[in-house]
Amino acid sequence: MLDHGFVRLDGAMADDLSVVNSARVSFGRRVDELSDADAGLIRFLMRERHGTPFEHNSFRFHVRCPLFVAREWFRHRVGSFNEFSMRYAKATDDFYVPEPDDVRTQVGKPGAYSFEPVHAELAQTTRDELRAVYEHAYETYERLVEQGVARELARAAIPVGAYTEFYWTVNARALMNFVSLRAAETAQREIRRYAEAVERLFAEKMPITHAAFVANDRTAP
Numbered sequence: 001m002l003d004h005g006f007v008r009l010d011g012a013m014a015d016d017l018s019v020v021n022s023a024r025v026s027f028g029r030r031v032d033e034l035s036d037a038d039a040g041l042i043r044f045l046m047r048e049r050h051g052t053p054f055e056h057n058s059f060r061f062h063v064r065c066p067l068f069v070a071r072e073w074f075r076h077r078v079g080s081f082n083e084f085s086m087r088y089a090k091a092t093d094d095f096y097v098p099e100p101d102d103v104r105t106q107v108g109k110p111g112a113y114s115f116e117p118v119h120a121e122l123a124q125t126t127r128d129e130l131r132a133v134y135e136h137a138y139e140t141y142e143r144l145v146e147q148g149v150a151r152e153l154a155r156a157a158i159p160v161g162a163y164t165e166f167y168w169t170v171n172a173r174a175l176m177n178f179v180s181l182r183a184a185e186t187a188q189r190e191i192r193r194y195a196e197a198v199e200r201l202f203a204e205k206m207p208i209t210h211a212a213f214v215a216n217d218r219t220a221p
């Protein structure tokens with residue numbers, strides 16, 4: 001993802017059957033295989049926003065992304081996070097430099113921006129300026145640490161374009177909420193790429209639930 005990141009599914013306990021069985025326990029019923037009627041039940045639950053049957057599963061993602069993407073991600077409170085610590089370990093020297101096509105300008109009003117490409121010269125200048133700032137920031141950081149300043153303080157020199165790493169464990173209901181908001185056109189392009197990858201991994205594990213989510217205008221139950 002981007003220039004130095006990734007999303008990988010580190011583990012999962014997730015399938016469409018769990019949605020059906022957790023809904024049908026109300027009637028004391030359980031099945032071992034999905035039928036067409038069960039697929040209809042999943043669509044019904046999604047449409048009517050009966051959300052809890054979508055919570056009996058778990059996805060554990062391992063993510064590497066710029067700090068500003070992580071900051072947006074961590075706003076999603078339903079789920080668990082553990083992140084790389086710049087108190088205990090040396091800061092990464094990987095920084096996000098957008099591809100020329102991803103350097104954009106914003107047009108319009110807050111809440112209704114559209115993003116348009118800039119001309120090639122400005123795209124190159126942006127990339128050069130970012131690289132120069134990153135290099136200076138990282139040199140400053142290393143110098144302070146070498147002189148004995150604690151990592152927890154020296155990290156103040158690190159810009160939000162630096163990469164971080166974390167684990168994120170989440171159930172399908174909260175995951176759909178994340179995808180609904182962060183794979184949308186209104187989301188920032190960088191987190192959107194990650195949300196699209198998360199969505200693909202989700203769709204592989206729970207294809208019927210994913211199809212029902214898409215059919216429900218991508219609204220989480």
Ligand SMILES: Cc1cc2nc3c(=O)[nH]c(=O)nc-3n(C[C@H](O)[C@H](O)[C@H](O)COP(=O)(O)OP(=O)(O)OC[C@H]3O[C@@H](n4cnc5c(N)ncnc54)[C@H](O)[C@@H]3O)c2cc1C
Pocket residue numbers: 075076077078079174177181182186187188
């Ligand atoms: C395009 C975009 C722009 C944004 N801009 C800003 C911004 O400018 N400033 C800013 O601060 N944030 C901003 N955010 C973050 C946004 O406000 C949410 O914090 C973030 O999207 C997490 O959404 P969530 O609360 O639905 O998810 P989660 O925290 O995962 O919660 C999932 C669901 O659980 C329920 N829930 C969780 N906690 C509570 C609670 N305390 N009370 C009631 N129900 C709860 C809600 O139904 C919620 O939808 C932006 C998000 C997006 C997508």
